[in-house]
Amino acid sequence: MRAALGELARRHKDTLIVGRTHGVHAEPTTFGLKVAVWYTEAGRNLERLRRARAAVAVGKLSGAVGNFAHVEPEVEEEVCRELGLEAAAVSTQIVQRDRHAEFCTTLAVAAASLEKIALEIRGLQRTEILEAQEPFAEGQKGSSAMPHKRNPELTERICGLARLVRTNALAALENVALWHERDISHSSVERVVLPDSTILVDYLLDLATFVVEGLEVDPARMAENLERSYGLVYSQRVLLKLTETGLARQAAYEIVQRNAMRAWRERRPFLELLAADSAVTERLGPDELKACFDPAWYLRHVDVIFKRAGLIPEGGFRPPSGTSPRGLRQQSRRSKRAK
Known part of the structure; x- marks a missing residue:
């Protein structure tokens, strides 16, 4: 699983995508960085599982x-x-059941991480986003009633089964407290939760790996979606550029926010509105303002992050052609012309 995530992250290291916070467009990032988060989390889960296995490998x-x-x-x-x-x-x-609880909660954390990946893919597969889709075989039915549908049933299955692993972890925690030197209230529970949790996590890992390896990523769609908020994703860059001229932050914030809200209401390019605002142009020239809307600014530390994550081997890494910010902008323009 982790190897598959690493490959996906490296393939899309420079694939531009809009970052979303609270479900709303925030700032540009890359799809590779999104996957790099999953990759490093998978590494932590491996370490947790090793520790939990050692903790439970005792006898008396x-x-x-x-x-x-x-x-x-x-x-x-x-x-x-x-x-x-x-x-x-x-x-x-008996061997004390805090050990078994640690093992089961570690399985639950691992399952939650897989659910996190699956939930993100489900979100990206929504019709109005459609930036990535789980594998879909030829002839497969997405819906028994609506032939046009391509439902994310694999990732939905991962999210659902992860809940069972979490529930089993709670049962394992309940087994820690026993009467005196032991009672038998834990025994029947463990006969269910231990095999079920280990089997479930094994299955979830296999299924999640299949999804990641076969994930269909649409860089052109990602570039299109980045433009759907009229350039508002660059608002903080404009804000900071204005403060660099000596303008108080609150005053700069009000100027940028005023134009941002107008861009939303009127569905007009944010850059166009800023360029027509004297409060902006008296401090920033046309080239300075336009430079604030360059997505490359947001990608300048991607290599550093990938090196810290261990995703760039010695000798560096060259991404596949067509995944640079410039290449994505060209793809987006071609897509708009086709429409």
């Missing part, structure tokens, strides 16, 4: 209440060693 043969009343500690150590387990330093009649 210390007797009914854990005090070795009828067996020597050396016997426990030898048996655990033969089984590849660590002998619990202290126990009761």
Whole structure:
């Protein structure tokens, strides 16, 4: 899974896309950076799973209440060693269930990360966005009633099953507190949640890898959507450029916001409105203002981020042709002409 995410991130390192916060256009970013977040999170989950596996790999043969009343500690150590387990330093009649809870909650975190990826893909596959789509085989039915539909059923399945893994984690936490040196209230629960959670996460990893490897990404659509908010995604750049001239931030904010709200209402280019506002032009020349609308500004540290994430190998990385910001702008213009 992580290898598939790394490949996808590198392929789209410079593929321009609008970043969205609260579901609203925010600022330009790249699809590769979006996937790089998933890639690094997958790495953390691998580390968590390794730690959780080590935490739960313990055994005990210390007797009914854990005090070795009828067996020597050396016997426990030898048996655990033969089984590849660590002998619990202290126990009761059972290995303490905080270990199992840690394992199950780690599985739940891993499942939540897969759900996070699936939810994003579902959002990007919405008709009004349509920037990426999960794999869809020839002849496959998206809807039994509406032939035109291509529903994101694989990613919906991932989101649904992740809920079960989280629910099982809660049951494992409930198993930590037992009466005195042990009761049996945890046993029946574990016979369900432990096999179910491990099987589910294995399945979710396999399904999510299939989706990521077959993900259909539309860079031209991403470029089109970036322009749908009339250039408002560059508002902060204009704001900061105005403050660099000595204008108070609050005054600059009001000027930019006034023009931004007008662009929304009148559906007019943000740059056009700013260029006609004397409060802006008395401080910024035409070239300075236009430079604020260059998406390349927002991509200038992408390589640094990818190196920090371990996604750029020694010798650097050259993205596939057509994924540069300039190439995407050209794709967007060609698409507009075709319409």
